[in-house]
Amino acid sequence: xxxxxxxxxxxxxxxxxxxxxxxxxxxxxxxxxxxxxxxxxxxxxxxxxxxxxxxxxxxxxxxxxxxxxxxxxxxxxxxxxxxxxxxxxxxxxxxxxxxxxxxxxxxxxxxxxxxxxxxxxxxxxxxxxxxxxxxxxxxxxxxxxxxxxxxxxxxxxxxxxxxxxxxxxxxxxxxxxxxxxxxxxxxxxxxxxxxxxxxxxxxxxxxxxxxxxxxxxxxxxxxxxxxxxxxxxxxxxxxxxxxxxxxxxxxxxxxxxxxxxxxxxxxxxxxxxxxxxxxxxxx
Amino acid sequence: xxxxxxxxxxxxxxxxxxxxxxxxxxxxxxxxxxxxxxxxxxxxxxxxxxxxxxxxxxxxxxxxxxxxxxxxxxxxxxxxxxxxxxxxxxxxxxxxxxxxxxxxxxxxxxxxxxxxxxxxxxxxxxxxxxxxxxxxxxxxxxxxxxxxxxxxxxxxxxxxxxxxxxxxxxxxxxxxxxxxxxxxxxxxxxxxxxxxxxxxxxxxxxxxxxxxxxxxxxxxxxxxxxxxxxxxxxxxxxxxxxxxxxxxxxxxxxxxxxxxxxxxxxxxxxxxxxxxxxxxxxxxxxxxxxxxxxxxxxxxxxxxxxxxxxx
Numbered sequence: 087x088x089x090x091x092x093x094x095x096x097x098x099x100x101x102x103x104x105x106x107x108x109x110x111x112x113x114x115x116x117x118x119x120x121x122x123x124x125x126x127x128x129x130x131x132x133x134x135x136x137x138x139x140x141x142x143x144x145x146x147x148x149x150x151x152x153x154x155x156x157x158x159x160x161x162x163x164x165x166x167x168x169x170x171x172x173x174x175x176x177x178x179x180x181x182x183x184x185x186x187x188x189x190x191x192x193x194x195x196x197x198x199x200x201x202x203x204x205x206x207x208x209x210x211x212x213x214x215x216x217x218x219x220x221x222x223x224x225x226x227x228x229x230x231x232x233x234x235x236x237x238x239x240x241x242x243x244x245x246x247x248x249x250x251x252x253x254x255x256x257x258x259x260x261x262x263x264x265x266x267x268x269x270x271x272x273x274x275x276x277x278x279x280x281x282x283x284x285x286x287x288x289x290x291x292x293x294x295x296x297x298x299x300x301x302x303x304x305x306x307x308x309x310x311x312x313x314x315x316x317x318x319x320x321x322x323x324x325x326x327x328x329x330x331x332x333x334x335x336x337x338x339x340x341x342x343x344x345x346x347x348x349x350x351x352x353x354x355x356x357x358x359x360x361x362x363x364x365x366x367x368x369x
Numbered sequence: 370x371x372x373x374x375x376x377x378x379x380x381x382x383x384x385x386x387x388x389x390x391x392x393x394x395x396x397x398x399x400x401x402x403x404x405x406x407x408x409x410x411x412x413x414x415x416x417x418x419x420x421x422x423x424x425x426x427x428x429x430x431x432x433x434x435x436x437x438x439x440x441x442x443x444x445x446x447x448x449x450x451x452x453x454x455x456x457x458x459x460x461x462x463x464x465x466x467x468x469x470x471x472x473x474x475x476x477x478x479x480x481x482x483x484x485x486x487x488x489x490x491x492x493x494x495x496x497x498x499x500x501x502x503x504x505x506x507x508x509x510x511x512x513x514x515x516x517x518x519x520x521x522x523x524x525x526x527x528x529x530x531x532x533x534x535x536x537x538x539x540x541x542x543x544x545x546x547x548x549x550x551x552x553x554x555x556x557x558x559x560x561x562x563x564x565x566x567x568x569x570x571x572x573x574x575x576x577x578x579x580x581x582x583x584x585x586x587x588x589x590x591x592x593x594x595x596x597x598x599x600x601x602x603x604x605x606x607x608x609x610x611x612x613x614x615x616x617x618x619x620x621x622x623x624x625x626x627x628x629x630x631x632x633x634x635x636x637x638x639x640x641x642x643x644x645x646x647x648x649x650x651x652x653x654x655x656x657x658x659x660x661x662x663x664x665x666x667x668x669x670x671x672x673x674x675x676x677x678x679x680x
Contacts (some may be wrong), residue, residue, distance in 0.1 A: 201561025
């Protein structure tokens with residue numbers, strides 16, 4: 087295999103056992119048809135296990151809303167200057183869902199241009215966010231993870247951390263076209279983990295990324311804070327995906343409202359005012 | 370059927386001609402290169418496809434089908450010659466096919482038509498446009514030949530024209546850019562990138578051409594075999610020494626110090642995948658590959674053992 091930064095990580099037995107339970111057709115090279123690499127995935131999850139179980143204090147609620155089989159789309163808000171939110175979602179459906187699933191994100195296209203990131207994203211099933219890729223994965227009954235805010239969302243500062251910015255509409259058209267249920271989720275605490283004060287766009291352009299977040303301690307390293315991940319009931323929309331934009335925008339707003347509602351619940355949980363058990367019993 | 374095969378004396382041309390002859394077709398090959406003692410059922414005419422003697426073959430033989438394989442890459446020809454052979458040659462043989470009542474035409478093209486780019490979909494369908502003409506100028510004449518050949522679908526609607534975009538082939542003949550790349554003393558990769566490569570056995574590729582001919586396909590079809598694998602795995606399985614090089618330095622090393630000879634534009638193909646969806650072809654022909662990847666790579670490795678390996 088190619089030189090990989092994850093290579094030295096010894097795979098944890100728990101990760102090994104869960105990898106074996108993933109519903110992915112591995113071939114004799116330990117690869118799936120999209121080039122996802124079982125061993126690299128195992129090393130990645132071993133690293134992620136540390137952050138999910140120890141580094142951050144993660145509270146996950148509503149995981150029962152995530153279908154254990156078949157196509158589905160996890161749709162949520164961005165919180166934190168870079169993909170900490172995505173990593174925690176991937177970790178939650180791998181470590182806490184029975185049986186485990188691999189959430190496949192629609193990665194920012196700039197990642198494909200960066201050495202090592204390009205290699206890592208393609209071996210870990212996090213493909214560039216293109217409608218063709220998304221459609222193919224959904225038709226293959228995979229679990230897709232979408233952040234409709236895109237890079238606008240990760241660029242939120244500490245003061246905007248629990249707000250929502252403009253949603254793209256592509257995800258909803260794809261859900262209509264492929265008959266995919268949308269599972270809304272909220273991620274709360276990412277803004278506290280990476281408290282962005284400002285984003286340096288010129289430095290970013292120079293490095294080949296959209297921007298570089300700056301925190302009070304300068305580097306955008308995440309702090310070991312309490313983060314909350316709340317999944318909501320699946321939403322189904324009937325349609326073809328060829329509807330006029332104003333129709334689709336209306337449905338996108340429905341999803342956005344649900345996510346805003348889940349963010350409020352997540353904040354309550356994070357402040358200790360709402361017990362996760364109360365949320366679980368509510369439905 | 371009586372089939373004219375252009376480019377018949379090349380490694381891949383011979384494999385396809387044998388496959389067709391084996392299937393009971395009569396093959397008349399055209400090539401500027403000789404093929405001494407071709408097997409029974411195959412006749413070779415020494416001619417340039419752009420010249421009059423080539424047309425004479427069509428006039429004299431009245432073939433039922435044309436398999437056009439006389440396209441060339443940077444490996445053997447310079448820029449000017451490439452565009453003359455790939456474009457003017459394709460134009461000439463399509464004209465002959467039209468003039469002399471050939472019913473079926475197969476253009477044997479390449480999946481690199483789609484080009485590698487960071488923002489390209491992982492699996493290309495036949496509708497996708499060529500993306501890398503500006504980053505990989507050495508492909509431009511092949512892309513143009515592919516599109517030109519496809520225009521025969523409306524220019525000569527009476528001919529069943531079929532464009533095949535076949536993935537990289539590998540096998541005992543050592544044909545093709547991939548084999549050439551892997552045969553170097555040092556096989557360069559781009560540090561931090563490991564794109565998927567799609568490879569099929571050369572025999573399977575030839576079987577696909579024969580199958581397209583028999584089914585009288587019309588339109589554009591991707592042809593693929595086993596699922597793609599990362600370049601690093603391919604190089605390792607082929608027993609070659611992969612040397613990861615940072616991207617800015619790599620173009621300066623190509624063709625030197627034992628590194629594979631590649632055009633500068635090929636570097637992007639070592640960073641990003643070109644992978645095609647071959648479903649349309651499989652659905653239309655029922656084609657199934659015979660050689661899996663380990664067999665395919667082993668066939669190449671057996672014919673071209675790595676340096677220093679026990680033979």
